[in-house]
Amino acid sequence: MANELELQVKQLEAQLKELQENQPKDQLSIIVFSGDLDKVLAAFIIATGARAMDSEVKMFFTFWGTSILRAKNKSGNGKDFMSNMLGWMLPKGSTQAKLSKLNMGGMGTEMLKSVMKKKNVSSLESLIEVAGELGVEIAICQMSMDLMGFKKEEMIDYPNLSYVGVGTYLSDAQESKIQLFI
Amino acid sequence: MTVEELKGLKSDKVVDARGTACPGPLLAAKKAIGDIQPGQIMEVLSADEGTKSDIPKWSKKQNYEYLGSIDEDGMYRLFLKK
Numbered sequence: 001m002a003n004e005l006e007l008q009v010k011q012l013e014a015q016l017k018e019l020q021e022n023q024p025k026d027q028l029s030i031i032v033f034s035g036d037l038d039k040v041l042a043a044f045i046i047a048t049g050a051r052a053m054d055s056e057v058k059m060f061f062t063f064w065g066t067s068i069l070r071a072k073n074k075s076g077n078g079k080d081f082m083s084n085m086l087g088w089m090l091p092k093g094s095t096q097a098k099l100s101k102l103n104m105g106g107m108g109t110e111m112l113k114s115v116m117k118k119k120n121v122s123s124l125e126s127l128i129e130v131a132g133e134l135g136v137e138i139a140i141c142q143m144s145m146d147l148m149g150f151k152k153e154e155m156i157d158y159p160n161l162s163y164v165g166v167g168t169y170l171s172d173a174q175e176s177k178i179q180l181f182i
Numbered sequence: 183m184t185v186e187e188l189k190g191l192k193s194d195k196v197v198d199a200r201g202t203a204c205p206g207p208l209l210a211a212k213k214a215i216g217d218i219q220p221g222q223i224m225e226v227l228s229a230d231e232g233t234k235s236d237i238p239k240w241s242k243k244q245n246y247e248y249l250g251s252i253d254e255d256g257m258y259r260l261f262l263k264k
Contacts, residue, residue, distance in 0.1 A: 045205050052211070053208075122206065
């Protein structure tokens, strides 16, 4: 009888340990799919806010979001014709990002930027810098890089930057209490 | 705490975040909290109404004691104990 109880306790302990290990962490995973100024702004406000709350933050940039992380003053070498064309058509970094609504040929975007300044809302550039200081991790989808023809040497200098595949995102997301797709 | 009690508090640290919008006040509070010891009182000044909801939630998550807020002309004074 005593042995049986002991065995049951051991089994319960093992189950509890397994449950604890599979518990999501105090972590936020954000997929940044959009390259629109307003949407990426929201992503970085949430990311930096989460760091203030001491949550771990992992941002996964894919598709149009990737172009936000291009450096304005850098360029990639050895691109083929299509990559050059795409590179030319897509925004070269955060300063060239446009609003998803009311862009009106760029006029709306400029208006919003001036209103943001007036109302002390941080620019996207400064939010990215703050995110870096606060330890927000950024992972860029390597497949998107290849698809858009972006080279690593043309991306921004960011303290926590890596190039990954979907598996990395999924494993991070599985461990995160909060997951967002923007 | 009542407004009168809050007014009588002596803050060990005052964080002026009136020049920033969301998430500025939260980031400023997070940065400043490291400068005070447990038991000490921090006061956050913000012009952003959202901060009034954010700081109590932040305090709860970080296990600080939120004491209350005072609405003044165009700004909010939020008090918490580390």
